[in-house]
Amino acid sequence: MAYGRGAAAVRAIDEVSLEITHGEFIAVVGPSGCGKSSLMKLISGLHPPASGTLTFEGRPVSGPLQSVGMAFQNSNLLPWRNALDNVLLPLEIVEPYRRDFSKEKYAPKARALLASVGLAGFTEKHPWELSGGMQQRTSICRALIHEPEVLLLDEPFAALDAFTREELWQALRDLQAARKVTVMLVTHDLREAVFLADTVYVMSSRPGRIVRRCPVPFPRPRDLEVTYTQPFQDLVHELRALIGRG
Amino acid sequence: MDRREIAIRVVSPALFVIVLFLVWEAVCKALDVPLTILPAPSDVFGALWQYRKPIWDNSFVTLWTTLAGFAIATVFGLLLGIAVGWHRALYAGIYPVLIGFNSIPKVAVVPVLILWFGLGEIPAVLTAFLISFFPIVVNVATGLATTEPELEDVLRALGATKLDIMRKVGIPRSLPYFFGSLKVAITLAFVGAVVSETVGANKGIGKLMLDAQAAFQVPIVFAGLVVLAVLGILLYAATAAVETRFTGWAFRGQSNR
Numbered sequence: 001m002a003y004g005r006g007a008a009a010v011r012a013i014d015e016v017s018l019e020i021t022h023g024e025f026i027a028v029v030g031p032s033g034c035g036k037s038s039l040m041k042l043i044s045g046l047h048p049p050a051s052g053t054l055t056f057e058g059r060p061v062s063g064p065l066q067s068v069g070m071a072f073q074n075s076n077l078l079p080w081r082n083a084l085d086n087v088l089l090p091l092e093i094v095e096p097y098r099r100d101f102s103k104e105k106y107a108p109k110a111r112a113l114l115a116s117v118g119l120a121g122f123t124e125k126h127p128w129e130l131s132g133g134m135q136q137r138t139s140i141c142r143a144l145i146h147e148p149e150v151l152l153l154d155e156p157f158a159a160l161d162a163f164t165r166e167e168l169w170q171a172l173r174d175l176q177a178a179r180k181v182t183v184m185l186v187t188h189d190l191r192e193a194v195f196l197a198d199t200v201y202v203m204s205s206r207p208g209r210i211v212r213r214c215p216v217p218f219p220r221p222r223d224l225e226v227t228y229t230q231p232f233q234d235l236v237h238e239l240r241a242l243i244g245r246g
Numbered sequence: 247m248d249r250r251e252i253a254i255r256v257v258s259p260a261l262f263v264i265v266l267f268l269v270w271e272a273v274c275k276a277l278d279v280p281l282t283i284l285p286a287p288s289d290v291f292g293a294l295w296q297y298r299k300p301i302w303d304n305s306f307v308t309l310w311t312t313l314a315g316f317a318i319a320t321v322f323g324l325l326l327g328i329a330v331g332w333h334r335a336l337y338a339g340i341y342p343v344l345i346g347f348n349s350i351p352k353v354a355v356v357p358v359l360i361l362w363f364g365l366g367e368i369p370a371v372l373t374a375f376l377i378s379f380f381p382i383v384v385n386v387a388t389g390l391a392t393t394e395p396e397l398e399d400v401l402r403a404l405g406a407t408k409l410d411i412m413r414k415v416g417i418p419r420s421l422p423y424f425f426g427s428l429k430v431a432i433t434l435a436f437v438g439a440v441v442s443e444t445v446g447a448n449k450g451i452g453k454l455m456l457d458a459q460a461a462f463q464v465p466i467v468f469a470g471l472v473v474l475a476v477l478g479i480l481l482y483a484a485t486a487a488v489e490t491r492f493t494g495w496a497f498r499g500q501s502n503r
Contacts (some may be wrong), residue, residue, distance in 0.1 A: 045403075046402055070399075070400070070403045073400075076399070078397065080419075080421075080496075089414065093404045093410055094405065106374060
């Protein structure tokens with residue numbers, strides 16, 4: 001699949017085939033500029049492919065998928081809405097919620113979701129009153145509120161400090177375990193990928209290709225301690241070698 | 247507001263105005279400036295009190311023509327701004343015409359308006375409108391054009407239509423720009439109304455000052471200027487209050503709430 005227009009078109013992704021089973025958590029890792037984000041935007045339907053095809057559950061994807069929830073590196077919360085209203089936003093857009101949307105009706109659902117990531121006392125706060133980690137939690141809640149089949153996460157924790165990041169790994173782990181949602185996580189962070197995912201895909205750059213499909217053997221649910229064990233370190237090391245450059 | 251806030255925001259501007267008038271008074275008295283050149287504040291406020299009835303009546307006319315012109319400009323400017331910000335072709339098409347129109351000094355348009363609508367309040371209302379809609383259009387269009395694509399992506403990923411994106415992101419996002427432009431527009435509308443009155447009208451502060459000037463009643467001219475300044479401050483403050491009421495989220499840095 002090529003990406004961009006005319007002479008500037010970059011052949012970003014070459015024959016990528018990903019298989020995700022229902023409820024699976026996959027992570028895509030790779031060097032900078034390997035087309036991870038392009039892949040994400042293609043899957044979400046935000047950018048139509050310039051050439052090639054994309055199928056989702058057997059049907060070709062032409063526009064944004066309704067059954068997808070997305071969260072990005074920046075939380076992209078609307079600054080004029082508080083956390084609760086930000087989380088409610090997708091319900092104002094996506095059918096069938098849109099038809100009979102009222103804040104009274106869906107606020108309890110949004111509050112419960114925010115509470116499940118530890119934001120019970122912060123629902124009425126505006127984004128600037130929340131820390132970076134809290135903003136990102138809110139953003140993930142927003143991506144989940146309309147109960148999408150697939151959750152797409154584009155480096156959601158990249159802008160956070162190491163401790164907050166580990167905290168959010170655990171929050172995401174619990175959220176996914178509780179809701180059985182299918183997750184595709186794009187990341188630079190190999191520890192993050194191995195800690196969270198059932199399967200890690202390694203991409204190479206220009207054109208982006210999947211060079212290795214790597215199932216993660218550690219049983220779930222995983223404790224953060226697992227990241228300090230030797231088998232975990234070995235797997236991270238092995239993936240690191242595949243990505244190359246130094 | 248704590249005491250320190252009150253000291254800074256109320257006492258300090260009041261003090262500054264009083265000192266300004268005292269210096270003005272002192273200069274006039276010390277240099278013995280003739281009344282027809284620069285009347286001292288005491289003379290100005292004397293005239294203000296003596297002629298309070300005609301000044302009040304005429305101020306009222308100026309005030310309502312300003313507000314009527316400003317109201318039309320707000321509605322028209324908002325709609326045109328959204329239209330211009332909606333689509334690049336509309337932006338490219340309308341923008342040069344707008345700039346050309348805005349470059350015409352409105353004082354040159356007043357005679358045409360008087361020709362069409364006769365002496366009266368309508369030319370003042372229209373001048374106030376014509377002079378004040380431009381900043382509103384430009385600001386609303388800028389607000390829409392500078393909306394972060396990432397914010398739009400959030401909605402597009404959900405399958406939102408252009409109209410959805412406009413309602414949920416574009417318009418709320420450009421409200422601070424809109425209200426910011428209202429502060430500029432209200433002052434301009436006021437200028438427009440007064441300019442129109444001084445070119446030709448039968449009522450209004452501008453007309454009153456013109457008549458006073460013709461009769462060498464210089465203290466009344468200055469009384470008119472003081473009234474204009476006070477009205478200008480009041481109108482600006484009212485618009486600024488509306489702005490913080492509706493777009494507090496955009497001013498979080500300055501007013502820790």
